[in-house]
């Protein structure tokens with residue numbers, strides 16, 4: 001069929017108006033055979049039909065299916081997921097806890113076959129030790145009904161796992177004849193809806209919106225519309241994550257731009273009045289490079305929990321905290337009652353000032369192993385961080401009750417006693433610590449969460465005890 005150029009123009013304009021897809025630039029050659037097939041020889045009738053129906057119509061869906069690119073995979077753009085864990089979630093969650101409103105709303109717009117929202121669900125599951133107490137609304141939308149149907153099934157082929165760590169699939173999926181079936185605890189966290197990102201958003205007051213690798217395919221006017229919709233759908237202070245190859249082009253002055261190493265992320269200002277009146281784009285907030293950014297370690301799925309735990313300890317001793325966290329998640333996936341892994345995770349969360357999460361991991365550690373001195377010791381550190389000195393002393397004493405030889409607890413409690421003016425008690429505790437050190441070689445590390453060696457601590461203690 002020979003399609004007159006004017007009809008083709010009218011059709012591509014209509015498609016762009018409805019879907020945002022920049023058809024002319026990208027898909028004209030593919031559109032030709034499809035239109036021939038859909039029109040059945042009568043292009044004018046097809047044009048009328050498309051004008052009279054919305055995108056749920058089967059002919060619209062046939063077009064959308066041809067014109068959209070549904071490329072996606074689990075944990076795509078690992079840097080985004082790392083920022084989610086280390087920068088974005090800790091801040092949001094701390095605020096929510098302070099407000100006593102344990103609710104999170106996250107929208108993945110243009111989620112294709114669901115790998116993206118499920119990756120977010122998995123991240124939340126790993127990040128929030130008390131997730132059962134939270135009301136999580138996690139919604140994935142896409143204009144393509146077939147993609148949404150696939151997402152709801154949550155049955156994936158190997159290709160979807162092409163950039164995940166070896167243990168990932170085993171941890172969260174059950175093998176089945178037709179692929180890997182997502183486990184129900186993650187599956188039920190996400191709801192899906194067919195929706196056009198140009199229309200009124202399906203959720204409001206979102207804490208985070210992902211709209212990654214969608215704007216790439218849209219025309220200028222549509223991008224402007226999407227950016228507006230996303231701005232309106234976010235709560236004040238909410239975060240907007242685009243694909244690596246994308247950056248906001250319009251109305252940037254409304255947004256705070258955070259430049260994290262290798263990736264820009266936008267944030268809706270906390271007070272929108274300020275943003276509306278801003279005459280020029282605010283300066284980007286440049287975040288320092290994060291040490292050990294290359295932290296995505298390869299995890300051997302056959303590793304025993306004990307081997308993965310040792311790998312976590314080594315990662316901590318070389319200051320690679322993100323790697324340590326990945327190993328510990330692996331340990332707990334295999335053995336949820338591994339008290340030492342909960343304790344080490346609490347230590348990592350404490351370092352990020354995610355105190356409630358740290359306390360929640362300690363609660364679990366103590367539930368499984370009430371006399372684990374390390375867990376009491378970390379609890380002491382948490383109290384100290386929060387300037388709760390009396391509580392810190394109490395739990396450090398509990399640590400020493402569990403293990404009289406606990407060097408770190410004796411050393412720290414000694415320091416607190418010295419600060420309180422009780423020098424005899426301080427010297428007693430430091431001498432105890434020094435005696436316990438004799439069980440170690442000078443080059444040995446004295447605990448799983450410290451890079452101080454027995455020799456180095458011995459020198460420090462000698463200095464203090466010399467003044468006795």
Ligand SMILES: C[S@@+](CC[C@H](N)C(=O)[O-])C[C@H]1O[C@@H](n2cnc3c(N)ncnc32)[C@H](O)[C@@H]1O
Nearest residue numbers: 019068071072110112142143144196197212213
């Ligand atoms: C390349 S995929 C991106 C998937 C996922 N966000 C990611 O980054 O892995 C782009 C998706 O955007 C969807 N899309 C395109 N235009 C859309 C629109 N107007 N409304 C909603 N989804 C749209 C497509 O159907 C496709 O599934």
